[in-house]
Amino acid sequence: MITLSTTAGSTNSSLTLSASGFAPSATVDELIFGNHTVAMPDSAKTFDSSGSMKLTFKVPNKIESGFHFVDLCTTDFMCAGTDFFVTSSSDVFKLSASPEFLPPAKQGEDSESIVITAKALPGKDAGTVTLNLAGLPSGVTAKFDGTASNTKDLVVGYGGKASTKLVFSIAETVSPGPVFFDVTGTTSAGSQVFSESFDFGVMPDFDAGGTLATFVDAIPAGNFNPFDFGSVIVSPTAGKINGTVKITASGFTASATVDGNQTEAGADIIFGNHTLALPSSDNTFDSTGMYSTSIAIPNMDDGNYQIQICESGGSCAETLFEVVSASKSFRLDVSPQKMPPALQGQALANSDELSIVLDAINGQTPGAVTVELFGVPDDVTAYMDVNDGNGFSSATEKTVTVGLGQKKTIGVKFAVDDYAAPNPIQIFVEARDSTNTEIKGKSVSFGVVPKATFASALGVGNVVLEPKNNATQNTVTIS
Numbered sequence: 096m097i098t099l100s101t102t103a104g105s106t107n108s109s110l111t112l113s114a115s116g117f118a119p120s121a122t123v124d125e126l127i128f129g130n131h132t133v134a135m136p137d138s139a140k141t142f143d144s145s146g147s148m149k150l151t152f153k154v155p156n157k158i159e160s161g162f163h164f165v166d167l168c169t170t171d172f173m174c175a176g177t178d179f180f181v182t183s184s185s186d187v188f189k190l191s192a193s194p195e196f197l198p199p200a201k202q203g204e205d206s207e208s209i210v211i212t213a214k215a216l217p218g219k220d221a222g223t224v225t226l227n228l229a230g231l232p233s234g235v236t237a238k239f240d241g242t243a244s245n246t247k248d249l250v251v252g253y254g255g256k257a258s259t260k261l262v263f264s265i266a267e268t269v270s271p272g273p274v275f276f277d278v279t280g281t282t283s284a285g286s287q288v289f290s291e292s293f294d295f296g297v298m299p300d301f302d303a304g305g306t307l308a309t310f311v312d313a314i315p316a317g318n319f320n321p322f323d324f325g326s327v328i329v330s331p332t333a334g335k336i337n338g339t340v341k342i343t344a345s346g347f348t349a350s351a352t353v354d355g356n357q358t359e360a361g362a363d364i365i366f367g368n369h370t371l372a373l374p375s376s377d378n379t380f381d382s383t384g385m386y387s388t389s390i391a392i393p394n395m396d397d398g399n400y401q402i403q404i405c406e407s408g409g410s411c412a413e414t415l416f417e418v419v420s421a422s423k424s425f426r427l428d429v430s431p432q433k434m435p436p437a438l439q440g441q442a443l444a445n446s447d448e449l450s451i452v453l454d455a456i457n458g459q460t461p462g463a464v465t466v467e468l469f470g471v472p473d474d475v476t477a478y479m480d481v482n483d484g485n486g487f488s489s490a491t492e493k494t495v496t497v498g499l500g501q502k503k504t505i506g507v508k509f510a511v512d513d514y515a516a517p518n519p520i521q522i523f524v525e526a527r528d529s530t531n532t533e534i535k536g537k538s539v540s541f542g543v544v545p546k547a548t549f550a551s552a553l554g555v556g557n558v559v560l561e562p563k564n565n566a567t568q569n570t571v572t573i574s
Contacts, residue, residue: 100113106156108153110153115147123140162178189216197209199297205238208260219253220284232270232430237261269431271296271299272433275450275504294330325347333426333427347409348384354405402415424459428537429450433539437543439514454497464503474514476489
């Protein structure tokens with residue numbers, strides 16, 4: 096890991112980096128600051144016998160203001176990094192969050208809290224900083240200091256700081272998977288706009304109790320239990336070789352051994368075509384059936400790979416992870432991948448929101464990226480919002496500019512005709528750069544269900560399965 100002596104500063108200011116957890120006597124291969132390579136003398140490139148080092152350098156002189164990733168890599172392919180905010184002369188405040196990564200939350204429960212702090216830059220009056228949240232899916236409610244709201248005013252003033260505790264209330268109906276949201280800060284004392292994107296995971300609540308629990312308890316030992324399955328969430332969902340990914344699994348048997356392939360001796364995780372052995376100190380689920388660990392991304396070609404976690408002799412769970420090379424400029428995420436069902440006649444205002452996230456790879460400037468939706472049927476209208484102040488407009492294609500180290504979120508909602516066919520809808524989200532050489536895609540689905548008046552008039556119900564086909568032991572959503 097690496098830490099910096101400060102998290103914000105102007106160009107040409109002095110900065111001290113502390114690194115630890117590397118191999119003893121390892122050698123620095125490169126130190127990257129945004130899209131700049133920091134020159135280091137050979138005498139400063141060697142770690143000590145404990146795998147640690149400390150070095151002081153200056154923030155690059157010709158670098159844009161905003162967030163930049165500081166990345167330190169060694170010749171034995173170990174890397175670690177952190178964010179740094181380069182300030183401009185007109186900036187008056189910065190935002191920070193603790194913890195930087197929010198642990199997964201269960202359906203039907205509140206998440207752990209995250210403290211967001213607005214701090215005036217030295218010698219500056221930040222006035223009142225207004226926080227605004229965007230991109231939260233339906234069923235996820237933000238609560239600032241216990242009050243449900245998507246906005247919060249923080250009185251910072253001259254040289255001061257102010258904080259707020261943010262918690263998310265997760266409805267039982269929220270689909271398991273990643274949740275992405277943007278935090279934007281504006282100030283009454285100037286024109287600065289400070290934006291940052293965050294994510295956390297929603298896990299299934301396997302201990303909900305009630306009628307389902309009673310039903311499951313009545314299943315004879317040894318019989319197939321259709322509600323016995325695990326869940327796994329990764330953060331981030333894409334990264335470079337030797338970067339770090341955090342894996343969180345839930346819904347497994349308490350104290351069981353983590354066994355990815357279930358065919359060979361030893362505890363492990365399957366990552367694409369790699370079997371990653373786990374040490375004995377980190378190879379079992381806890382007393383609630385949860386397991387969490389961080390691993391380095393294996394040396395693999397660009398592409399999407401399955402990460403699979405199983406319990407020894409029991410159930411498995413898997414999710415996709417995208418490995419990206421240094422030549423790639425952005426990653427694509429969508430949340431949620433399975434949207435709640437839409438009713439015939441659903442108006443735009445009643446639609447759940449799909450968040451499409453474009454995230455610049457460290458040190459890269461993607462530029463213009465076009466997002467297009469494929470598979471939207473004629474009786475469903477898509478509306479897209481690129482956060483330009485104009486709100487949602489009818490479209491299946493939008494282009495946004497993603498700068499160095501930036502994240503951009505596009506919101507999508509759907510209006511459904513009164514007589515739309517009750518069916519599952521599969522939509523493919525494609526993102527491509529201006530040269531059409533870097534193209535990425537994600538799938539999203541939701542079901543259209545008939546109005547209650549339609550069902551009662553005909554005396555029938557309706558059921559939608561997503562997906563329509565799958566392998567044994569894998570999950571299906573029934574609406």
